[in-house]
Amino acid sequence: AQSVTQPDIHITVSEGASLELRCNYSYGATPYLFWYVQSPGQGLQLLLKYFSGDTLVQGIKGFEAEFKRSQSSFNLRKPSVHWSDAAEYFCAVGVVAGGFKTIFGAGTRLFVKA
Amino acid sequence: KAGVTQTPRYLIKTRGQQVTLSCSPISGHRSVSWYQQTPGQGLQFLFEYFSETQRNKGNFPGRFSGRQFSNSRSEMNVSTLELGDSALYLCASSPDLANEKLFFGSGTQLSVL
Numbered sequence: 001a002q003s004v005t006q007p008d009i010h011i012t013v014s015e016g017a018s019l020e021l022r023c024n025y026s027y028g029a030t031p032y033l034f035w036y037v038q039s040p041g042q043g044l045q046l047l048l049k050y051f052s053g054d055t056l057v058q059g060i061k062g063f064e065a066e067f068k069r070s071q072s073s074f075n076l077r078k079p080s081v082h083w084s085d086a087a088e089y090f091c092a093v094g095v096v097a098g099g100f101k102t103i104f105g106a107g108t109r110l111f112v113k114a
Numbered sequence: 115k116a117g118v119t120q121t122p123r124y125l126i127k128t129r130g131q132q133v134t135l136s137c138s139p140i141s142g143h144r145s146v147s148w149y150q151q152t153p154g155q156g157l158q159f160l161f162e163y164f165s166e167t168q169r170n171k172g173n174f175p176g177r178f179s180g181r182q183f184s185n186s187r188s189e190m191n192v193s194t195l196e197l198g199d200s201a202l203y204l205c206a207s208s209p210d211l212a213n214e215k216l217f218f219g220s221g222t223q224l225s226v227l
Contacts, residue, residue: 032214043218044204051214090156094214099162099169101147102216106156
């Protein structure tokens with residue numbers, strides 16, 4: 001069955017420090033991969049997506065993610081975190097099954113220290 | 115363009131009651147998906163509709179049902195509410211058959227007492 005694992009429930013990073021959020025997926029075919037962000041009191045917003053091609057994808061707000069097929073991973077990175085990045089981050093995989101459905105991980109909550 | 119609109123924003127019900135939640139997708143979007151969000155569980159997929167047809171269903175009991183109308187608006191219904199149904203219910207719409215990007219509403223926060 002398809003699944004997404006985000007091993008870190010929460011992470012605390014100092015402002016200005018680099019960030020890496022981990023994501024592993026389980027899916028038999030070539031995956032469609034996404035990262036969404038949910039800021040307090042706001043809806044989920046797409047940060048970036050990977051369908052094919054270059055395995056390093058750039059997103060909004062300075063985020064990037066790298067697809068590694070051999071590790072079934074799609075980790076999200078940012079070189080310098082800002083206080084406004086504090087939010088919950090969800091990794092997701094798009095599955096073609098009848099129609100198309102998106103399966104989300106449990107999320108990683110990011111706290112940013114001043 | 116208006117975003118995805120979910121009503122009501124908050125809802126309080128008691129065990130055994132039923133509830134209907136509404137979702138209006140972005141104009142032109144034909145696919146609507148529903149998710150249940152609870153702390154620590156992330157977003158659990160409920161079902162997805164496209165052109166009034168349910169294309170996919172998650173692993174939820176039959177008490178959870180939905181439908182989509184010809185104008186792409188969607189409703190989900192939960193009957194015989196249980197305490198564990200308390201959650202944020204999110205609706206997302208998408209323009210494509212491939213459903214590649216989801217546009218989310220703000221959700222309906224359901225509390226079951």
